[in-house]
Amino acid sequence: MTAPAGFRGIERYLLPTERQVIAVRRHWAQLIEPVLTTCAALVLLFWLDHVLPLSMSTVRTVLLAGWVVLAGRLVWKLLEWREDWFVVTDRRLLMRSGLVTRRVAMMPLMKVTDMSYARPPIGRLLGYGEIVLESAGQEQALHRIRHLPAPDELYLEICELLFGPKAPVQQQWRAAP
Numbered sequence: 001m002t003a004p005a006g007f008r009g010i011e012r013y014l015l016p017t018e019r020q021v022i023a024v025r026r027h028w029a030q031l032i033e034p035v036l037t038t039c040a041a042l043v044l045l046f047w048l049d050h051v052l053p054l055s056m057s058t059v060r061t062v063l064l065a066g067w068v069v070l071a072g073r074l075v076w077k078l079l080e081w082r083e084d085w086f087v088v089t090d091r092r093l094l095m096r097s098g099l100v101t102r103r104v105a106m107m108p109l110m111k112v113t114d115m116s117y118a119r120p121p122i123g124r125l126l127g128y129g130e131i132v133l134e135s136a137g138q139e140q141a142l143h144r145i146r147h148l149p150a151p152d153e154l155y156l157e158i159c160e161l162l163f164g165p166k167a168p169v170q171q172q173w174r175a176a177p
């Protein structure tokens with residue numbers, strides 16, 4: 001997986017000897033709730049505008065202001081989504097997020113002791129999932145990454161980085177006598 005068009009800015013967080021392997025934006029399904037909320041509020045606003053008497057102009061103004069706040073929230077969530085990137089290099093995992101305050105969570109690949117991924121039913125339908133990373137010791141800054149596109153491929157590519165390509169089977173199974 002390579003970075004989609006428009007990806008920029010992660011280079012400043014990479015070491016000169018690091019090689020970027022994966023760079024993905026979180027899945028668009030992360031935006032479903034803000035979009036549905038804003039659309040439902042708009043439908044409700046139109047219905048109330050039709051039902052309320054003309055004498056209640058203050059209520060209408062307050063309702064419109066509330067919808068403008070919801071629309072602003074939707075725009076904010078969209079801009080945040082555009083800035084959130086999950087990046088895997090040959091040495092570590094990074095999650096870059098934040099619109100005003102940039103946050104970069106990181107975990108070295110060698111610290112990963114266990115990794116799993118889950119795909120809820122809606123995630124299987126829409127094509128997203130989450131990856132959970134475990135490490136020895138205390139809680140890490142990068143633990144659960146939600147709304148990742150193509151989690152099956154991501155999981156396999158990260159496993160290949162952790163264990164190497166075509167890692168040999170270390171234990172031979174014998175039939176019981």
